Amino acid sequence: xxxxxxxxxxxxxxxxxxxxxxxxxxxxxxxxxxxxxxxxxxxxxxxxxxxxxxxxxxxxxxxxxxxxxxxxxxxxxxxxxxxxxx
Numbered sequence: 001x002x003x004x005x006x007x008x009x010x011x012x013x014x015x016x017x018x019x020x021x022x023x024x025x026x027x028x029x030x031x032x033x034x035x036x037x038x039x040x041x042x043x044x045x046x047x048x049x050x051x052x053x054x055x056x057x058x059x060x061x062x063x064x065x066x067x068x069x070x071x072x073x074x075x076x077x078x079x080x081x082x083x084x085x086x
Contacts, residue, residue: 008032
């Protein structure tokens with residue numbers, strides 16, 4: 001596995017609100033010629049650093065052969081905006 005080249009993954013993301021739940025639909029597609037082994041999604045806050053917890057995923061680690069795609073769903077509770085102090 002140390003000799004595998006870097007996989008090329010195309011990602012498509014859609015978000016939707018459903019009541020108190022926020023849903024994220026992700027499609028991963030391996031557009032390269034190398035297998036993608038053990039891909040893992042992590043839902044992050046807008047700052048790009050902080051994980052959204054709890055977050056529930058339809059699948060954990062996924063692997064994709066060249067030309068294959070996988071659809072994953074992630075759901076979490078909607079965040080309420082903090083009330084600002086006067």
